[in-house]
Amino acid sequence: MKHTLPSQPGPIGVFDSGYGGLTILSKFKEILPHNDFIYLGDNARTPYGTRSFEIVYEFTLQAVTRLFELGCHLVILACNTASAKALRSIQINNLPQIDPDRRVLGVIxxxxxxxxxxxxxxxxxxxxxxxxxxxxxxxxxxxxxxxxxxxxxxxxxxxxxxxxxxxxxxxxxxxxxxxxxxxxxxxxxxxxxxxxxxxxxxxxxxxxxxxxxxxxxxxxQGELVARSLQDYLKRHPEMDARCTRGGTCTYFTTEAEEKFADSASTFLNESIQVSHLDLND
Missing domain, CATH: 3.40.50.1860 (Rossmann fold)
Known part of the structure; x- marks a missing residue:
């Protein structure tokens, strides 16, 4: 799988089961305004909070893999449930096979x-x-x-x-x-x-x-996680070099684009463009 992933620098991936991660993303954009981000919300399958460990792990791995395919070298699970139920397994079991130089971090x-x-x-x-x-x-x-x-x-x-x-x-x-x-x-x-x-x-x-x-x-959590990401990039210049800086943010949802854009404005206080993405492909 490793050879199919883009190797050039890319945006930082931010994943959540729905909209909540937008509260984290807004702080990322505030504290790291020059970085590029991709936000992926798995709104079609939300909420994750009531799902089993196995399902959350499977869904989160699908999302992380897709963000890697979209060019991300670093993905933040801006979702407490995914951080609790999937992060450690992905770090230990999957990253070594997918690409040992890529990273997935959580919010806990x-x-x-x-x-x-x-x-x-x-x-x-x-x-x-x-x-x-x-x-x-x-x-x-x-x-x-x-x-x-x-x-x-x-x-x-x-x-x-x-x-x-x-x-x-x-x-x-x-x-x-x-x-x-x-x-x-x-x-x-x-x-x-x-x-x-x-x-x-x-x-x-x-x-x-x-x-x-x-x-x-x-x-x-927002500010704490954003400051932690800023600190992480300072401590890991090799990862910082793999993150592009154009001040852009791209949004994807597994649900209807219009519904996501409408609800996202509640979290971000701005209107956004969003594209549909299917994680089951």
């Missing part, structure tokens, strides 16, 4: 690296999809770096649909926002830091802040 480790400097009580909560919570990826990553921190997870199965159906600011969202925050804090009342472990959740931030008690820090 960059998010937890700063946690020790934020929490005072050493009690941290994670709000995420059912898939991310079940994988225990956040717990494992935090304990690898900071074994003394207690991590408590809470699945929020209704939050992604609220965002995807543009109901994030509607009055009906309040019930589900408050419900999951209350359930998390009931499990551990010493939590002083909450990680939003899904890229959709920043769009619920106004309501989340309303129901999270004062004094609890809310950690959103």
């Amino acid at each position: 480790r960059p998010t937890v690296e700063c946690i020790d400097s934020i929490t005072q009580s050493k009690h941290v909560g994670i709000l995420a999809t059912s898939g991310t919570i079940k994988s225990e990826s956040y717990i494992m990553e935090v304990h690898k770096l900071f074994p003394e921190i207690k991590v408590t997870g809470q699945a929020c199965p209704m939050w992604v649909p609220l965002v995807e159906y543009n109901e994030a600011q509607a009055p009906g969202a309040d019930y589900f926002v408050k419900k999951y925050i209350d359930e998390l804090l009931a499990k551990d009342n010493q939590i002083d830091t909450i990680i939003l472990g899904c890229t959709h959740y920043p769009l619920l931030l106004p309501k989340i802040k309303q129901y999270v008690p004062e004094g609890i820090h809310i950690v959103s």
Whole structure:
């Protein structure tokens, strides 16, 4: 497979199961404005949060492979579920065969690296999809770096649909926002830091802040992941040299282009051009 991939420098690939990764992409564009990006949303098969490990791995590998074929040498899984369920397997099992010089990175480790400097009580909560919570990826990553921190997870199965159906600011969202925050804090009342472990959740931030008690820090991923990517490229000049700089961003979706372009404007506050791409080809 290696010989079929383009060898010349290319854009940085950004993959998500839907729209949430656009919150990460917008920070990438802000912090690395000269870099080129390709965004791929697997909207036809979203959500990933409720799917099995095997299916998420299969779908994510298809997307990563396609981004490599489109010229990317570096792909960011801007999706917590894909980072939790597929990243390690792709890094260990697939990259050596596909091309050992290409890289796939996730969003979980960059998010937890700063946690020790934020929490005072050493009690941290994670709000995420059912898939991310079940994988225990956040717990494992935090304990690898900071074994003394207690991590408590809470699945929020209704939050992604609220965002995807543009109901994030509607009055009906309040019930589900408050419900999951209350359930998390009931499990551990010493939590002083909450990680939003899904890229959709920043769009619920106004309501989340309303129901999270004062004094609890809310950690959103976008800026942390973008700064981590900037640092990664500085530390890996050989990869930096394989990333083109034209300040462009190309968008692909596995769903209908018009639907994606319409919903993407909610996340990006700008209108975009998008092309359809089939991952089953």
